[in-house]
Amino acid sequence: MKTSNIIITAFAILIVGAVFFLFADSKTHKEEENNKISYKEYVLPSFKVIVAEEASDIHVDRSDSNLMRVEYVKGIKTPRKLYEVTHDTLHAYCGLRMFIKCKQISQIVGKKHLWINVSNFEPDSLMVKVTRGRFVYNSDQDKRYTINKKYYNISIIANDSAHVDLDNSKFGNLTIKSNNAFVNNYCETNRLSAVLTNFSRFYSKDKNGYIAIEKDTNSNVFIDDNNYAANR
Known part of the structure; x- marks a missing residue:
């Protein structure tokens, strides 16, 4: 066999071996993470209001049952209190990621939370108050539910570098009060009202x-990336 062929063959074997090693290592790492x-x-119990306390990470999904699924990670200390329900309000505390299922919600409050993700809801009206943190609304859609057929009202109060994304919905009235926050609206909206102060940024699709x-x-x-020249 020529020297050049030997080199090519050895190089090919090296590449195949490296790919196999990376695949096996990735599979092992994934199994370790899952463990x-x-x-x-x-x-x-039933509730209509959710309060995400400081540093909490919650994912809220529509369901016929009221459940909370908590993610426990080996090596991370379990907080003394994960949650509590008082009157019609669920308080979610920091420490572990929580997946919450409920029939309907009327208000969500974020108090310097890390992440709030809300999916598959179509309430009559919804009030959202968030300070810092990320709030994502209806970015995920379950085919079991139709969530963009009826118009409903939603009010957003966002403060202190909060980041809000609204998607997959139809709003009758969308009311926004933003103080040093970022709000993105990708939804069809009949009536859009907003007051923006202190370096706020608002983006909307031109569906208003x-x-x-x-x-x-x-x-x-910005309305579809065009600067909207409104002033107080």
Whole structure:
């Protein structure tokens, strides 16, 4: 065999071996990660309001049952209190990721949370108040539910670098009050009203009927990437 052929063959064997090693290592790593994570479900009483306390990470999904599925990670200390339900309000505390299922919600409050993800809801109206953290609404859609057929009202109050994304919905009235926060609206909206202050940023798809926006000179509005020249 020629020297060049030997080199090519050896190089090919080296590549195949490297690919096999990376695949095996990736599979082993994934199995190790899966072994570190476990889940436990808790049955919850009924509630309509969710409060995500500081540093909490919650994912809320529509369901016929009220449940919470908590993600436990090996090596991470379990907090003394994960949650509590008082009157019609669920308080979710920090420490572990929580997957919450409930029939309907009327209000969500984020108090310097890390992440709130809400999916598959179509309430009559919804109030959202968030300070810092990320709030994502209806970005995921379960085929069991139709979530963009009826118009409903939603109010957003966002403060202190909060980041809000609204998707897969139809809003009758969308009311926004933003103070140093970022709000993105990808939904069809009959009436959009917003007041933006203190370096706020608002983006909306051009799917709005009536638009009324007030902003200070430090805040920005973009309708389908076009600068909207509204001023207070």
